[in-house]
Amino acid sequence: MNRPPRHRLVPTNVAALAAGVSEATIRKWVSRGQLTRYGTPGRSEFDIDELTRIALRRRR
Helix, strand or coil: CCCCHHHHEEHHHHHHHHHHCCCHHHHHHHHHHHHCCCCCCEEEEEEEEHHHHHHHHHHH
């Protein structure tokens, strides 16, 4: 999978706010393979478009 453009990547705290969940839930989604983690060790980043799709699916 290609890395998304830099302007679409957000840190864990922003990802949690965007999805309406806790930071622990974001980490759980990553460990379960439901969300792709980008970034470097100690700096997780997530694609805001992927988070939006997940959040919309959860609200249905």
